[in-house]
Amino acid sequence: MKTIYSGKTKDVFELDNGNYLLKFKDDVTGENGVFDPGANTVGLVMEGAGRAGLNMTTYFFRKLQEQNIPTHFIDSDLSEATMTVIPATVFGNGLEVICRYRAVGSFLRRYGMYAQSEQSLDGFVEVTLKDDERGDPPISEDGLAMLNILSYEEYAQLKRLTKQISDIVKAELAKKGIELYDIKLEFGRHGQTGETMLIDEISGGNMRAYKDGQYIEPLELERLLFAEG
């Protein structure tokens, strides 16, 4: 298998049939041992984090497939902590698409003049560039189009899919009494058709979730989500 990419929380390999294999690690993003989904550094290792994340990702990607939402998901193997996916190319050097239901994190750091901490944001969608060196700057629809990162049509689709997907995740968490504050998604173009589809993963490391006003760590979120009863 050819290594395509080695990332902070997973490695990507190319399979003989052309599909990609994602191998998840137990590293999670954060700083100084504290988990932070928005951080650019791997701050700590959580035993079983890779499998737990994959379990959640598999659960949500199957939910999305049922609703005909395009994703790169083909199959997963929990025991190996691997996921098989359709090859995709990212927009530019990669975008993060964030859907926000409450004002926390970088939203509050930027727009604190106008927003109260934890105020409702009604599924606000924003896009940031994946660029560690420049602090993942936010970018507008016009900026994305002008820099040829994506077209206006692709932006509209990206935004529509982000709302749809995030609302599904939010509703699933709500069934367990958990509230989704924000979620970070990644999209790409289908390697063959060019269609915009959800890539990467949907795990605790990609979102901020709260229960009874308390923030829930990724591993605990996974445990709560799949707890019986």
Added chain:
Amino acid sequence: MKTIYSGKTKDVFELDNGNYLLKFKDDVTGENGVFDPGANTVGLVMEGAGRAGLNMTTYFFRKLQEQNIPTHFIDSDLSEATMTVIPATVFGNGLEVICRYRAVGSFLRRYGMYAQSEQSLDGFVEVTLKDDERGDPPISEDGLAMLNILSYEEYAQLKRLTKQISDIVKAELAKKGIELYDIKLEFGRHGQTGETMLIDEISGGNMRAYKDGQYIEPLELERLLFAEG
């Protein structure tokens, strides 16, 4: 006269008839004695900068009036370095609307992964919040609407006016062999009608202009613009 506002480069007073009087200072924004239109600090004092800026502002606001572009301009008095304007309320606590023809400054600092220094940007419009403490963060159309800073209709008008006005300034400078790289405008709502109109000023301190590849300081720009022949 009642003082309404005391700013970095001007003070604002209320006249008896309800209009506002702007009194320009010789301070210009920058850091460590170097002019920077994007800076939040007053870095230096340039003798005559207030009058020179007002002269340029008057020139451009009259040009805009001729083309029926709504501005707050009523009249100006160069000897007093004052300008009479229609009272306006700003959007939120104030926005900066930037029109970019070439990639320099904060655009390059944010989007340098995708843009070459000085590459053509074709009149790209972006909005930042006036918020010194948070480094004047950029904000999207959706963000502005969601935070009730302005409506989608007002944003569309803001963008349309920004392109129109910036293109006029660019064309005027071009007549003198000067190239406009970027310009920073401010808009507000007409105190009575609520109509979106250009407020503040259009002077060397609001733009980056180049001649023969060399950056031109605000005072020099004013001199070149009004030079005979």
